[in-house]
Amino acid sequence: MNTVKALTLNLENGWEKKGFQMEEVPMPVLDETKNPEDALSVILKIKYAGVCGSDRGLWHRTAFKDMVHDSLAKEGKKVRITGHEFVGEIIQVGSMVHRLYHDPDPQNKAKVEVGSVVSGDSHITCGRCYQCRLGEGEVCLNEAILGISIDGIFAEYVKVPAKNLWPVDTTRVRPEIAAIYDPFGNAVHSATAVDLRGQRVAVFGCGPVGLFSVLLARNFGAAKVIAVDVNPENLRIAKELGAHETIQIQKKEKTNEWDSDPEVISRIMELTYGKGVDVSMEMAGPFSSVNNCIDATRRGGNVIFFGIKDGDLVIPKFSRVVVRGLTIHNIIGRQIFRTWQIAQRVLQDKTNGIQDAIWKTILKEGRATILDFKSFTPESFEKAMSENPKILFKING
Ligand SMILES: [Zn+2]
Ligand SMILES: [Zn+2]
Numbered sequence: 485m486n487t488v489k490a491l492t493l494n495l496e497n498g499w500e501k502k503g504f505q506m507e508e509v510p511m512p513v514l515d516e517t518k519n520p521e522d523a524l525s526v527i528l529k530i531k532y533a534g535v536c537g538s539d540r541g542l543w544h545r546t547a548f549k550d551m552v553h554d555s556l557a558k559e560g561k562k563v564r565i566t567g568h569e570f571v572g573e574i575i576q577v578g579s580m581v582h583r584l585y586h587d588p589d590p591q592n593k594a595k596v597e598v599g600s601v602v603s604g605d606s607h608i609t610c611g612r613c614y615q616c617r618l619g620e621g622e623v624c625l626n627e628a629i630l631g632i633s634i635d636g637i638f639a640e641y642v643k644v645p646a647k648n649l650w651p652v653d654t655t656r657v658r659p660e661i662a663a664i665y666d667p668f669g670n671a672v673h674s675a676t677a678v679d680l681r682g683q684r685v686a687v688f689g690c691g692p693v694g695l696f697s698v699l700l701a702r703n704f705g706a707a708k709v710i711a712v713d714v715n716p717e718n719l720r721i722a723k724e725l726g727a728h729e730t731i732q733i734q735k736k737e738k739t740n741e742w743d744s745d746p747e748v749i750s751r752i753m754e755l756t757y758g759k760g761v762d763v764s765m766e767m768a769g770p771f772s773s774v775n776n777c778i779d780a781t782r783r784g785g786n787v788i789f790f791g792i793k794d795g796d797l798v799i800p801k802f803s804r805v806v807v808r809g810l811t812i813h814n815i816i817g818r819q820i821f822r823t824w825q826i827a828q829r830v831l832q833d834k835t836n837g838i839q840d841a842i843w844k845t846i847l848k849e850g851r852a853t854i855l856d857f858k859s860f861t862p863e864s865f866e867k868a869m870s871e872n873p874k875i876l877f878k879i880n881g
Contacts, residue, residue, distance in 0.1 A: 486511035489858060490639035491877075493542060493552065495562045502545050503862050504566055504638075512643035514578050523580040526646050528602070530637055530879040532663035532854075534569030537691060538632070540869060542566060547794065548632050555633035567638030567877075568606035568630035571652060571662040574598055581646045594651035603665040604648040605824070606630040607817045611647075622673075622817040638857075640879060650824050656832040660847060660854065661839055663876055664692070665827055668842075669818035670790060671696030672827045674765055677813045678786045681705040686752055686761040686780050687727070689768025689791055690718035692874040695725060695846055697765055699838050702726040703830065706763075710755055712748060712776070713768075718873060724845050729755050742771035742798045744779045752780040760785065769793040775800070783808045790815045846874055854878050 487508035494505060514522040541547030552564055577598055585596040596602060606629055609616050613625035621627075630636040630644070637644070652662040661668075670693045685706045687694050690713040701709045702725075710729045711722035719730040731751050752761060760782035766773050769791030777787050778799065787810055799805065805812070818824060831839050847853045853872045855865065857879040868875045 488512075488640040490565045491567065491857075491860065492638075493564045493566055495553070495556060495564075499545055499549060499553070503543055506860050507563070509563070509565065509639065512641055514576055514643070516579060521645075522643075523578040524584065524646050525578045525643050526574050526581060526596070526649070527576040528570070528572035528637075528642050528644060529575050530570055530572040530639060530642060531601070531659050531881050532571050533567050533637055533857075533877045533879055534664040534667065535567075535869065535875045535877065536569055536667060537693075538568075539566060542632070543866075543869075547792075551629070551633045555628070564631070565635040565637075565639055565642075566631045567636040568632070569664055569666040570637040570642075571601060571603045571659050571665075572637070572642070572880075574600045574602060574649075575641070578646065584646055594653060596646060596649050596651055601652045601654050601659070601662070602649040603652050603662045604644060604650050605669075605818060605820050606636075606648075606666050607820070608634065608645055608648060609820065621820045638877065638879075640857075648820075650821065650828075653832070656834075657828070657839065658843065659881070660850065660876060661831060661842055664842075664874065665824070665831075666818070667693050667874075668696050668831070669823050669827045670815065671700055672823045672830070673818050674767070674788050674790050674815045675700035675704055676823065676826060677788050677815060678763055678811075680763065682707050683762040684708040684710070684756050686710040686712060686764045686777075687722070688712045688764060688766050688773045688776055688780075690715070690722045690873075691767065692846065693790065694718075694765070694767035695722060695873060696842070697767060698722050698725050698727050699841055700830070703836055703838060708755070708761075710752060710761065721845055721873060725841055738772070740798065742775055742800075744772060744775035748776055749779045756782070762786065763788065766791050771795075771797045778805055778810065781808075781810055784810075786811045786813065788813045788815060847876070848872070854881075 490509045491504045516522045608628045609621035609624035610626035615623045628634040685701045711727035712731045714733045763786045764777040764781045765788045766777045857877040
């Protein structure tokens with residue numbers, strides 16, 4: 485049997501033992517007699533794969549325990565192939581794939597056929613539930629997530645449903661950037677939830693999605709962008725990407741995990757002449773960050789929540805949120821494919837500087853941020869994760 489290298493979470497070792505391991509897994513195949521849905525699937529040769537905050541959560545076993553366990557139990561398996569951010573080349577297509585993608589427009593060079601380079605959404609939606617039928621796939625009732633509740637893409641070759649693919653023109657978007665369309669799309673989804681033109685915006689949490697949000701807020705015409713984080717290096721990067729102001733959160737003892745930080749709030753009030761920001765974006769997850777967002781936003785403003793943390797959050801004096809007329813938006817995934825289209829425009833049009841800024845400032849032109857997949861070691865992987873806001877695997881680059 486042909487095998488390929490894949491980075492897996494293996495429950496044979498128990499859940500508590502952290503990390504992933506490199507394993508040989510069967511080469512994926514399209515077998516339409518056995519699996520009729522393979523007619524609508526493709527085999528991809530993965531070129532680059534992004535490492536997400538959720539992969540970090542899986543690595544350290546701090547997130548997705550139930551999703552991994554329940555989904556593997558259903559499949560009768562113990563091994564989950566991880567990873568969900570990718571760019572790859574199609575090497576085989578199912579017999580019905582051309583029906584999904586054939587566009588008679590000769591101007592449309594973005595094809596989904598053997599030889600095409602594609603990225604794609606990590607949320608596999610069902611297409612049948614109430615939300616899917618309303619065109620709201622991001623809140624599909626039956627969604628599966630690559631690398632968590634179904635096998636993912638940290639592998640040399642993978643099988644994925646064709647309907648999730650997004651063709652990439654690599655003459656306009658470099659493959660290393662195309663590999664992170666998925667998290668960039670989270671930021672696009674967040675930054676298009678409200679109109680940012682002329683707004684004062686605070687971004688809480690400057691990991692990759694927070695940093696992308698700083699870039700987008702500037703591009704979409706925010707009047708002032710304030711970046712907030714505990715890590716001074718993340719703030720330095722945010723500043724380089726165009727944040728007008730930065731605020732470093734000082735770690736200190738707190739009565740409750742969820743308490744907001746009075747120093748951060750008073751600094752935001754200073755920077756907004758006592759009013760508070762028009763829009764705050766929670767891109768980190770800690771409960772205190774959620775309350776910072778609420779407290780930093782002006783009456784009538786918008787609060788956008790994206791970060792996720794398991795557990796019970798307390799919002800002290802919740803009635804204030806109502807009385808002050810805040811509007812709360814929760815962002816999950818990307819809108820398939822509305823926000824992909826916007827992400828593509830923003831990345832392909834190099835005159836806005838966003839693609840270059842991601843490559844030079846966030847990915848450091850690949851220096852120590854692109855790891856060779858085949859020479860994976862847990863130590864080098866952890867080191868790279870801890871030293872950079874975003875890292876990638878070069879798999880068949
Ligand atoms: Zn991700
Ligand atoms: Zn659905």
